[in-house]
Amino acid sequence: MRDEERIQQIISDVINKETAERSVEKRTNTQGCGLTEFVGTALGHTIGLVIANVDNQLHDVMHIDGKYRSLGIIGGRTGAGPHIFAADEAVKATNSEIVAIELARDTEGGGGHGCMIIFGAEDVSDVRRAVEVTLSEIARTMGDVYGTPAGHLEFQYTARASHALYKAFGAPPGKAFGMTCASPAAIGVVIADAAAKAAVIEAVSYASPAKGTSFSNEVIFTFSGDSGAVRQAVIAARETGLQLLAALDPTPIKFTTTPYI
Numbered sequence: 001m002r003d004e005e006r007i008q009q010i011i012s013d014v015i016n017k018e019t020a021e022r023s024v025e026k027r028t029n030t031q032g033c034g035l036t037e038f039v040g041t042a043l044g045h046t047i048g049l050v051i052a053n054v055d056n057q058l059h060d061v062m063h064i065d066g067k068y069r070s071l072g073i074i075g076g077r078t079g080a081g082p083h084i085f086a087a088d089e090a091v092k093a094t095n096s097e098i099v100a101i102e103l104a105r106d107t108e109g110g111g112g113h114g115c116m117i118i119f120g121a122e123d124v125s126d127v128r129r130a131v132e133v134t135l136s137e138i139a140r141t142m143g144d145v146y147g148t149p150a151g152h153l154e155f156q157y158t159a160r161a162s163h164a165l166y167k168a169f170g171a172p173p174g175k176a177f178g179m180t181c182a183s184p185a186a187i188g189v190v191i192a193d194a195a196a197k198a199a200v201i202e203a204v205s206y207a208s209p210a211k212g213t214s215f216s217n218e219v220i221f222t223f224s225g226d227s228g229a230v231r232q233a234v235i236a237a238r239e240t241g242l243q244l245l246a247a248l249d250p251t252p253i254k255f256t257t258t259p260y261i
Contacts, residue, residue: 039072039131042138043256045108046076046083048131052124064099068120072096072127074134077108079145080115081154081179081220086137087117087130088164096121096130101168103214111183111217112152117164143260144238150249152218153191153241154181157234157261159227169205169222176227177204180237181220185209187244188219191237195221198236199229234261 039048051071059066076083080103091098099120106114119130144155156179158165165171169179180195182188185208196203207213207220223233238261245253 039128040135042076042135043142044076044078044082044114044138046074046135046138048135049073049075050124050128050131062100064118064120067122068097068099070121070124070127071099072119072121072131074115074117074119074131076116076138077106077114078110078112079107079138079142079154080104080113081156081181082138082141082145083115083117083134084164084168085141085156085158085179086134087119088158088162089137090119090130090133091162091164092160093133094119094121094130095123095126098164098167101164105214105216107152107183107216110147110152111185112154112181113214113216113218139257140260143257145256146242146245146253148245148249148251148253151183151187151245152181153183153187153238153245155179155234155238155241155261157231161224171204171222172224175224176230177222177224178230178234179220179222180234180241181218182241182245183216183218184248185217185219187241188221190244191241192219192221194240195223195233195237199225199232201225201229201233231261 037049041047053069054071096119099118102116104114119127121127146153159176161171161173161177165177166173171177180191182191201223202225204222204224
């Protein structure tokens with residue numbers, strides 16, 4: 001099989017929902033820990049935790065407003081974009097607020113980020129629900145994350161951004177919002193350009209190894225605009241990115257859930 005045919009086959013296998021190798025149920029895994037702080041786990045070696053009544057000393061050193069008596073915490077090793085987009089859905093669905101979002105240098109030894117997200121609320125039931133919603137959404141938001149030993153690609157889209165995406169990327173609340181991310185960073189630059197050229201969008205942020213990331217080998221581009229335009233831009237970037245990553249590693253690109261964009 002020629003290289004061009006092999007690349008096209010890889011793209012077809014990855015994008016086609018009907019031929020997805022396997023899907024993961026969206027329910028939260030709550031087995032394996034008896035601590036009251038434990039909520040569950042999800043893809044990306046992600047754990048969800050709650051603190052019902054935060055110690056006042058932690059309020060001070062973490063610079064958290066004292067009104068947030070309870071905290072919900074999401075910690076993930078792989079896929080910062082999916083976690084933040086999942087947390088954005090949790091904010092929409094619960095009476096909680098985003099206290100902090102931090103991108104860790106991680107991807108379990110790869111070229112990208114892990115993530116820590118902290119929710120705050122007066123009542124522990126609100127942050128627990130926020131963590132549960134986030135964990136259940138990760139199965140969906142991981143749908144357009146692709147990886148090989150040579151690098152990774154992340155694509156995200158929402159028709160209506162909320163406060164988690166505003167906190168992390170400066171997304172205009174209420175507007176459609178998209179994200180492209182690639183490692184190595186060189187691919188990230190090209191797919192950002194592909195997204196910008198594919199539709200009429202408004203650039204929101206650009207992060208590179210030396211600016212806006214935890215010195216990770218990736219470029220993250222975010223943008224907003226009309227829902228159809230943002231979606232079109234993400235799809236164009238995805239098509240370009242899959243071909244470029246396949247040029248580095250022609251083996252089938254691994255993925256865990258069905259693409260959702």
